[in-house]
Amino acid sequence: MRKKTREISQIFLNFFHKKKHKIIEGSSLLPYNDPTLLFTNAGMNQFKEYFLGHRKSPFPRITTIQKCIRVGGKHNDLQNVGFTNRHHTFFEMLGNFSFGDYFKKEAISFAWELLTEKFNLEKKKIFVTVYHTDKETYDIWYKDISLNKKNIIIIGDKNNIDYNSDNFWQMSDTGPCGPSTEIFYDLGSHLKGNILHNFGDRFIEIWNIVFIQFNKDFSGNLIPLSIKSVDTGMGLERISSVLEKVDSNYEITFFKELIEDISIFIKNRHVTHNSFKVIADHIRASIYLISEGVLPSNESRGYVLRRIIRRAINHGKILGEKKLFFYKLVKIYIKHINNIEKINLCKKYKFIKRIIKKEEEHFNIILEKGTILLNKEIKKLKTKNLPGEKIFYLYDTFGLSLSLIKDICMQKNINCDIQEFEKYMEIQKQKSKNNSVFNKKINIYYKNKISKFYGYTNFSIKSTVLDIYYNGSLVKKIKKGDKAEIILDITSFYGEAGGQIGDTGFLEKDKDNIFQVNNTKIKGNLIIHIGEMILGSLEINDALYSNINVSRRFKITRNHTATHLLHASLRQEFGTLIKQKGSLITEHYLRFDFSYQESLLLNDIFKIEKIVNNYIFQNISIKIYEKIKKEIKKEDNIISLHHNKYDDIVKIVDIKNISRELCCGTHVNSTNQIGFFMITKFLNIANGVKRIHAVTHNLALEYIQKKNNQIKIITNLFKTDEDKIIESIILYKKKNNILLNNIKELEKYILLKERKILLRDNIIINNINLIISRIYNFNPKLLHHIIKNLVNKFEKTIIVLSTKWEKKIFLIIKITKNISNFISAIEIISNNFDKNICKIGGCASIAQINTDINKDKYLFNLSKIRTFILNKINKSN
Numbered sequence: 001m002r003k004k005t006r007e008i009s010q011i012f013l014n015f016f017h018k019k020k021h022k023i024i025e026g027s028s029l030l031p032y033n034d035p036t037l038l039f040t041n042a043g044m045n046q047f048k049e050y051f052l053g054h055r056k057s058p059f060p061r062i063t064t065i066q067k068c069i070r071v072g073g074k075h076n077d078l079q080n081v082g083f084t085n086r087h088h089t090f091f092e093m094l095g096n097f098s099f100g101d102y103f104k105k106e107a108i109s110f111a112w113e114l115l116t117e118k119f120n121l122e123k124k125k126i127f128v129t130v131y132h133t134d135k136e137t138y139d140i141w142y143k144d145i146s147l148n149k150k151n152i153i154i155i156g157d158k159n160n161i162d163y164n165s166d167n168f169w170q171m172s173d174t175g176p177c178g179p180s181t182e183i184f185y186d187l188g189s190h191l192k193g194n195i196l197h198n199f200g201d202r203f204i205e206i207w208n209i210v211f212i213q214f215n216k217d218f219s220g221n222l223i224p225l226s227i228k229s230v231d232t233g234m235g236l237e238r239i240s241s242v243l244e245k246v247d248s249n250y251e252i253t254f255f256k257e258l259i260e261d262i263s264i265f266i267k268n269r270h271v272t273h274n275s276f277k278v279i280a281d282h283i284r285a286s287i288y289l290i291s292e293g294v295l296p297s298n299e300s301r302g303y304v305l306r307r308i309i310r311r312a313i314n315h316g317k318i319l320g321e322k323k324l325f326f327y328k329l330v331k332i333y334i335k336h337i338n339n340i341e342k343i344n345l346c347k348k349y350k351f352i353k354r355i356i357k358k359e360e361e362h363f364n365i366i367l368e369k370g371t372i373l374l375n376k377e378i379k380k381l382k383t384k385n386l387p388g389e390k391i392f393y394l395y396d397t398f399g400l401s402l403s404l405i406k407d408i409c410m411q412k413n414i415n416c417d418i419q420e421f422e423k424y425m426e427i428q429k430q431k432s433k434n435n436s437v438f439n440k441k442i443n444i445y446y447k448n449k450i451s452k453f454y455g456y457t458n459f460s461i462k463s464t465v466l467d468i469y470y471n472g473s474l475v476k477k478i479k480k481g482d483k484a485e486i487i488l489d490i491t492s493f494y495g496e497a498g499g500q501i502g503d504t505g506f507l508e509k510d511k512d513n514i515f516q517v518n519n520t521k522i523k524g525n526l527i528i529h530i531g532e533m534i535l536g537s538l539e540i541n542d543a544l545y546s547n548i549n550v551s552r553r554f555k556i557t558r559n560h561t562a563t564h565l566l567h568a569s570l571r572q573e574f575g576t577l578i579k580q581k582g583s584l585i586t587e588h589y590l591r592f593d594f595s596y597q598e599s600l601l602l603n604d605i606f607k608i609e610k611i612v613n614n615y616i617f618q619n620i621s622i623k624i625y626e627k628i629k630k631e632i633k634k635e636d637n638i639i640s641l642h643h644n645k646y647d648d649i650v651k652i653v654d655i656k657n658i659s660r661e662l663c664c665g666t667h668v669n670s671t672n673q674i675g676f677f678m679i680t681k682f683l684n685i686a687n688g689v690k691r692i693h694a695v696t697h698n699l700a701l702e703y704i705q706k707k708n709n710q711i712k713i714i715t716n717l718f719k720t721d722e723d724k725i726i727e728s729i730i731l732y733k734k735k736n737n738i739l740l741n742n743i744k745e746l747e748k749y750i751l752l753k754e755r756k757i758l759l760r761d762n763i764i765i766n767n768i769n770l771i772i773s774r775i776y777n778f779n780p781k782l783l784h785h786i787i788k789n790l791v792n793k794f795e796k797t798i799i800v801l802s803t804k805w806e807k808k809i810f811l812i813i814k815i816t817k818n819i820s821n822f823i824s825a826i827e828i829i830s831n832n833f834d835k836n837i838c839k840i841g842g843c844a845s846i847a848q849i850n851t852d853i854n855k856d857k858y859l860f861n862l863s864k865i866r867t868f869i870l871n872k873i874n875k876s877n
């Protein structure tokens with residue numbers, strides 16, 4: 001029975017294979033180079049550029065099974081999961097695609113044939129929706145397929161906004177889109193539902209067929225595409241539920257058995273409880289996200305994963321699970337999947353389990369804190385109403401679930417302001433949607449133009465100006481002083497990509513017309529030269545030389561190859577589970593982030609430095625060659641950070657017997673050109689993510705020389721030999737500690753002595769002890785000690801002490817509170833000292849001043865203060 005879903009996907013792939021579709025693998029869950037998406041949310045994502053006509057697909061027809069995540073961004077189902085029969089955070093989508101090949105008629109006929117002839121669905125139970133302006137599709141269903149009129153439902157736009165419809169599919173806020181026809185299946189009258197009004201479980205949407213015809217740009221305009229394409233998606237869990245004749249996706253064999261095992265494990269046999277759906281769905285999503293290298297964190301993808309894990313843990317609590325349990329479900333989940341996936345996930349099993357366990361432990365601590373905080377908030381309440389803002393804070397920051405907050409409040413008879421909470425949730429949703437669109441302006445550059453990078457070996461080539469952007473708009477010409485973005489047909493400038501920063505240099509038409517390039521970026525298929533016209537002018541179609549700053553490029557190049565060596569060395573030393581999490585390659589240094597759960601010790605860093613330098617000294621040659629990605633085999637052991645472009649021609653950087661990585665950056669020919677490699681920093685930047693900074697060549701030498709120089713200076717300061725410097729420092733520290741102890745002893749002694757002297761000076765007037773004195777060269781901190789000590793001795797006291805210390809004069813006045821009704825410390829100071837000369841601070845019982853030594857005479861005239869105080873005391877009588 002477990003094979004059910006796999007059998008279905010096999011039938012799907014075979015069917016389309018027979019219809020001349022190339023079967024290829026689904027892409028990674030993490031879209032490559034697509035800032036409009038947080039996660040892969042549909043089978044068509046990886047083909048975006050084919051749909052847009054930016055590149056030609058090597059196969060006109062393709063079919064895939066695609067793993068998708070729909071949390072965050074345009075398609076976000078997280079809150080629905082568990083409470084409907086159909087929603088998942090993670091699911092698999094079966095799809096067939098045509099790129100400028102077949103269109104509406106064939107797409108619909110294929111779907112009909114598969115559903116009615118291979119899956120044997122009852123024809124009269126099949127219903128379809130059609131976009132209201134798409135008469136052609138209506139006619140195909142009605143005339144060619146002979147579907148009953150009442151089974152064809154026309155769907156319009158919501159709120160009268162054009163294309164705002166369930167039958168107009170868009171991948172994201174921008175990008176490929178078009179009208180769709182959705183296929184539904186009637187599960188029977190025992191369930192309620194209506195397609196037109198979009199409610200109930202009776203009619204299940206099983207297939208969405210989209211006719212991709214437009215590119216939606218940043219301003220919301222629909223730009224017709226040069227080719228018409230088809231993108232279809234059938235949720236595997238949904239079609240499985242239909243074919244297994246169950247009412248919910250969570251009742252298909254796969255989920256039924258998984259939930260059964262989870263329920264046995266957590267010893268709660270109420271298997272129809274919604275929380276089981278949540279846990280089963282979320283463990284699946286968590287496992288696949290972590291297996292692709294996403295780690296729980298507070299931003300972006302990591303934040304989504306964190307929310308999924310925490311939501312599942314909260315649902316575990318609802319089911320009565322008090323202990324850590326979620327991480328133990330990884331093993332249970334793996335038991336239920338097919339063999340190929342099992343092999344893949346088993347390799348990462350320990351890692352996935354460890355990440356979830358850590359997060360679970362961390363969350364439990366936060367949960368405890370959050371619950372304490374909630375109880376505090378409740379105590380502080382003046383009414384019986386917990387504001388929505390507070391609920392949201394506890395929910396968002398501490399991950400307390402709404403139901404937990406409600407439960408605790410209910411026990412204490414407190415009402416939760418859910419309406420206000422929902423408002424905050426809405427704001428957050430909006431924020432996360434905006435976050436998924438990292439750089440909305442990208443689309444303005446999507447024209448059907450391409451610029452090519454020729455700069456691997458050419459550092460100056462003749463190019464032609466294709467486009468000039470000035471202030472974000474296309475212009476024909478720019479003149480001296482204009483800051484602009486230039487697009488060339490071919491260029492020697494490398495556009496920032498794969499961590500390597502962009503080139504700088506000059507675009508020179510001739511000696512009188514020069515554009516200075518300060519940075520180079522890639523947008524779509526274009527390489528953008530960003531900079532300023534420093535001489536003359538430039539126009540579209542001008543021919544010029546693109547000249548890069550060669551010495552800067554060499555430095556960057558050395559750092560790039562060194563990054564590959566570093567990556568290889570880390571994998572060699574700590575295992576192949578080390579995953580690159582990010583990198584930056586500049587002319588000054590390289591930065592490499594990677595996931596590694598253990599701590600990194602100085603010895604580990606030395607080992608890595610040694611391995612990398614050994615590779616450099618061995619002078620290993622580096623080969624760069626191109627390969628069709630789909631021909632790359634596992635045994636080739638090629639590290640590929642972004643593996644969804646399998647049918648592209650890719651560049652492989654091959655450092656013989658050391659590393660093979662897919663990479664489009666620039667590299668040295670042989671390792672000894674890197675010269676020398678030194679790690680300058682290593683840090684923990686997030687849970688399980690480490691960061692290394694390193695330098696190469698001259699800068700590595702300079703780094704060593706700088707350190708050496710520091711050692712020499714320290715050695716001189718200690719007047720010792722370099723070899724003995726550590727012993728000297730240890731000895732010095734020991735001596736220093738002894739001296740500090742001696743000083744403390746001396747201070748104690750001085751304090752006692754001074755105290756005695758001061759007590760001798762004490763005069764008593766009207767029952768008030770008055771001590772006014774000056775102590776030479778006395779640490780002002782000690783003055784406070786003395787004052788504390790003296791104050792304790794008498795009931796009513798006024799103490800005035802001054803001293804000279806480190807070129808400053810200090811004066812402190814202390815008055816016991818019981819006489820502050822007629823005399824105050826700050827009053828004495830303000831009346832006797834000028835605040836323009838001294839720094840004055842204090843209150844009624846204690847006040848102080850300090851000033852430079854040259855005010856000496858002025859300050860040490862304590863008799864003035866004495867007179868002031870005596871007058872006050874006399875008046876008080």
Ligand code: SER
Nearest residue numbers: 042208210231232233
């Ligand atoms: N892209 C469409 C969807 O996800 C069809 O695959 O529904």
